[in-house]
Amino acid sequence: MTLYIQNDLLTTALMDGELVMMDVSQGKYFGLNSFATQIWSLLASPKSIDDLVVELMSLFDVTEDVCRADTTLFLQQLVDKQLVKVTTAA
Numbered sequence: 010m011t012l013y014i015q016n017d018l019l020t021t022a023l024m025d026g027e028l029v030m031m032d033v034s035q036g037k038y039f040g041l042n043s044f045a046t047q048i049w050s051l052l053a054s055p056k057s058i059d060d061l062v063v064e065l066m067s068l069f070d071v072t073e074d075v076c077r078a079d080t081t082l083f084l085q086q087l088v089d090k091q092l093v094k095v096t097t098a099a
Contacts, residue, residue, distance in 0.1 A: 010098040012055035013084055016091060021049075030092065039092065044069065045083060052093060058084065 020031045028046040030039045041049055044065075051064055061084075062076050069076070087093040 010057050012057055012096045012098055013052055013061075013087075013093050014055045014096065015049065015052045016094055019092065032090075032092065035091070037090075039090065044079075048080065048083060055096060055098075057098075 016032075018032070018034065020033065022029050023046075026043055026046070028041040028049055030041070031037070032039070047065065047068060048061060051061055056064075058077065058081060061080050062073060065071070065076050065080060066073060071079075084093065088095055
């Protein structure tokens with residue numbers, strides 16, 4: 010099973026309900042809206058997409074299909090930008 014977890018080398022700050030992150034190694038800033046900030050918060054510990062979808066559906070009024078599609082797309086963007094790490098469960 011594929012799991013995702015925050016890259017712990019990032020500097021983060023919450024500003025007006027949105028998260029701002031800086032990756033010092035890349036010299037880049039990233040901003041997350043409230044939905045993305047919630048996903049980031051859930052990734053403090055390793056989570057699968059299935060785990061994220063269940064938790065997000067309990068927090069937001071969204072269908073499973075939309076939640077899964079949006080979450081999958083966002084996670085891939087985070088992976089591409091090296092903001093989260095991918096691991097597998099033993």
